[in-house]
Amino acid sequence: AALLHDMIRLLLKEGLYDKEFVARNCPNFEEFSQSFLEEEEEDRTGVSREDLVEAARLYAEKGKKAIIIFSSEIGDPQLISMIADLLMLTGRVEGGAFPCLPLSNLRGASEVGALAEFYPGHGEVEDVDMRKEFEKRWGVSLSTKGGLTAVGMIEAAGSSLFGLYIVGENPVVSFPDTTRMVKGLSSLEFLVVQDIFLTETAQLADVVLPGISFVESSGTLTNAAGRTERLNKAIEPLTRPDWQVIAELSSRMGYPMQYRSETAVAKEKKALVKGSLEPRKYRFELKELDSGLESVSEEPDREYPYMLMTGATLFSLGDNFRTRRSNISLLESPGDGYIGMSPEDAQSLGATDGTRVSIWSRRGNISSTVKVQEDLPAGLVFMPTHSLGYNILTSLSLDCSTRSPRFRLWAVR
The missing domain is CATH 2.40.40.20 (Barwin-like endoglucanases)
Structure with missing residues (x-):
C-alpha cells in the first residue's frame, strides 16, 4: 500500500495521469490531488526513488497494463483502496486489475447478491429505488438494512441468530479463531450443513445434506474479468443438485422457487445483473495511509515475540x-x-x-x-x-x- 501511495504521488506531481478520464469521471479529483501533494515525502518502503520513478512512468505509459492482486492481499482494504485510486488515475477502471481469487466463482457469487449489503448486480440495499425494483421483481417486502456477513452470523449465533444453513463452507477450519467458531456454531438451536464431505463443521450440524462437486454441476461461472462462462457437468450427480435442494427448501418455507433447470436460474441472473456495468462516476478515496504494518498485524510483545x-x-x-x-x-x-x-x-x-x-x-x-x-x-x-x-x-x-x-x-x- 505504501509503495502504491508513493507511485500515486509521483504520477500527480509529474502530471502522468489520464487528465481526460479524470476530468470526465472523477468529481473529487482536486481534493484528492491536493491531499497527496501537500504530504511530506518519507521513505516507507525501502525502494529507491529511481526505481519508484521508473515504475510510475512505466505504468503511466499508454497501452494495456494490469495490476495482479494475489488472494492473500484482497482482504487488505488499504491496499485495495490504493489500487482503485491508481486505476482511476490512469483511466484503467475496466480490466486494469486482475485479482487472483481464492475460489473460482467469487465474482459470480457477489453478482447474484451473496454479499450482505447488496442485491444482485451490486445494487445497494439502502438504495430506496433499487429496493423498490427488487420488491416488484420478487413480490415481497425487503428490509431497509443490509444483512450479516459470514463472520457476523457466527458472532450473532445464540443471541439474535438461532439457525444457520451452511452450503459448501467449513468455517470451523477456514475461518480465524477456531475456538470462537466452534462456540458460536454450538450455540445455535438448529444448524444445517450441505457439503460433499463430513467436514468439521458438518460434524456440529443437526442435519447434514449431501452436496455435489463441480464435476457434477451445470450452470455458469463468472470469471475475474466479469465474463460469464458455461459450466457443463462431466458426470451425473449421485444426489440432487444444490440449486434444487435450495429451491425446494425455500418453497416449503413459504417462498416458492419454481425453477425447472439451471438455464432458468441463469436467465433470471442475467436479467437481474444486466445493468451492473453501466457507466458511472468514480470517487477517489481520501484516507490517510497507516504507517508500517499496523493495519494488518497483531502487536507482538515479549511474551509473543x-x-x-x-x-x-x-x-x-x-x-x-x-x-x-x-x-x-x-x-x-x-x-x-x-x-x-x-x-x-x-x-x-x-x-x-x-x-x-x-x-x-x-x-x-x-x-x-x-x-x-x-x-x-x-x-x-x-x-x-x-x-x-x-x-x-x-x-x-x-x-x-x-x-x-x-x-x-x-x-x-
Whole structure:
C-alpha cells in the first residue's frame, strides 16, 4: 500500500495521469490531488526513488497494463483502496486489475447478491429505488438494512441468530479463531450443513445434506474479468443438485422457487445483473495511509515475540479438507503442515528440520513440525493454510470498513 501511495504521488506531481478520464469521471479529483501533494515525502518502503520513478512512468505509459492482486492481499482494504485510486488515475477502471481469487466463482457469487449489503448486480440495499425494483421483481417486502456477513452470523449465533444453513463452507477450519467458531456454531438451536464431505463443521450440524462437486454441476461461472462462462457437468450427480435442494427448501418455507433447470436460474441472473456495468462516476478515496504494518498485524510483545504469517502452498488448496483426500496431497511434505522459520530462529530455539514444537498465540496453542527455510527473515514464521489447527492461533478482529478479519500477521511464541 505504501509503495502504491508513493507511485500515486509521483504520477500527480509529474502530471502522468489520464487528465481526460479524470476530468470526465472523477468529481473529487482536486481534493484528492491536493491531499497527496501537500504530504511530506518519507521513505516507507525501502525502494529507491529511481526505481519508484521508473515504475510510475512505466505504468503511466499508454497501452494495456494490469495490476495482479494475489488472494492473500484482497482482504487488505488499504491496499485495495490504493489500487482503485491508481486505476482511476490512469483511466484503467475496466480490466486494469486482475485479482487472483481464492475460489473460482467469487465474482459470480457477489453478482447474484451473496454479499450482505447488496442485491444482485451490486445494487445497494439502502438504495430506496433499487429496493423498490427488487420488491416488484420478487413480490415481497425487503428490509431497509443490509444483512450479516459470514463472520457476523457466527458472532450473532445464540443471541439474535438461532439457525444457520451452511452450503459448501467449513468455517470451523477456514475461518480465524477456531475456538470462537466452534462456540458460536454450538450455540445455535438448529444448524444445517450441505457439503460433499463430513467436514468439521458438518460434524456440529443437526442435519447434514449431501452436496455435489463441480464435476457434477451445470450452470455458469463468472470469471475475474466479469465474463460469464458455461459450466457443463462431466458426470451425473449421485444426489440432487444444490440449486434444487435450495429451491425446494425455500418453497416449503413459504417462498416458492419454481425453477425447472439451471438455464432458468441463469436467465433470471442475467436479467437481474444486466445493468451492473453501466457507466458511472468514480470517487477517489481520501484516507490517510497507516504507517508500517499496523493495519494488518497483531502487536507482538515479549511474551509473543514472533510474527506468524499464513498462506497457500503449491499442492494444497485452502483448508485442504478436499485436497488431502486426493493423491496430489502426497506431494506436500509434511502432509499435515509445518511451521517454517529462519535458520537464526531455529538455532536460537535449538530446533532443526523435523523437530516438534508447540506454538502459542493469545487464543490457544497447537503443535507442528519445524521446517527451516532460508528465505524467511528472523522473527517471521510461516504456516501453510493446510496445517492442522492453525486457525486456533489466528484472530477474528475485524476491519471496520470491510467487516472481514483484518490481520494478516499474528503474534506467537
